[in-house]
Amino acid sequence: MTQSPKASVADKPLTSVMEDYLEAIFDINQQKKIVRVKDIAKRMDVKMPSVSSMLKTLSDRGLVHYEKYEYIELTKSGKRIGKDMRHKHEVLDQFLTEVLKIDAETANEEACKMEHALSTETLDSLVDFMEFIQACPRAGNNWLDHFDEFRKQGADPEKCLMRADDFSCSYRKEAAAPKDVDSKKTGHIKQ
Numbered sequence: 001m002t003q004s005p006k007a008s009v010a011d012k013p014l015t016s017v018m019e020d021y022l023e024a025i026f027d028i029n030q031q032k033k034i035v036r037v038k039d040i041a042k043r044m045d046v047k048m049p050s051v052s053s054m055l056k057t058l059s060d061r062g063l064v065h066y067e068k069y070e071y072i073e074l075t076k077s078g079k080r081i082g083k084d085m086r087h088k089h090e091v092l093d094q095f096l097t098e099v100l101k102i103d104a105e106t107a108n109e110e111a112c113k114m115e116h117a118l119s120t121e122t123l124d125s126l127v128d129f130m131e132f133i134q135a136c137p138r139a140g141n142n143w144l145d146h147f148d149e150f151r152k153q154g155a156d157p158e159k160c161l162m163r164a165d166d167f168s169c170s171y172r173k174e175a176a177a178p179k180d181v182d183s184k185k186t187g188h189i190k191q
Contacts, residue, residue, distance in 0.1 A: 026082025136160035
């Protein structure tokens with residue numbers, strides 16, 4: 001038994017451009033409730049015929065409802081993909097700006113590139129990591145070793161504070177310990 005052409009088209013992986021269109025349609029729909037070809041063209045910075053061509057492709061894949069000169073509507077699958085792409089973009093943008101301190105414009109561009117290659121598992125780990133660094137004080141060389149425990153068991157403020165106190169005590173001891181300076185050889189402090 002052979003598959004119908006439409007079924008085989010729908011089974012092919014989406015390109016990053018297709019995902020960008022679905023994300024744009026999702027975003028526009030969140031703002032305006034009615035999505036037109038001209039809205040997508042403006043958002044994507046492309047010509048309206050290019051949008052029409054892509055909408056036909058997305059329609060053939062069952063991701064949008066589109067008839068020429070009509071409003072565009074995402075199907076359930078199209079909405080799920082558009083929402084997923086928006087979520088990935090926001091998480092990556094937040095990580096790049098808040099954790100890595102990359103300027104907003106660059107972060108937005110980079111997030112747009114990265115969102116297409118990121119698996120759901122990796123995104124979930126990134127979200128967990130961002131929650132971890134917000135919940136647990138950054139203390140000690142082994143701070144990141146506790147991330148796996150955090151992912152498995154969730155935030156434990158008592159453990160985080162205890163580890164921060166342990167680090168603080170060991171840091172004070174290290175700072176108070178006498179230092180031997182060997183300036184003749186390297187100029188570095190020996191411990």
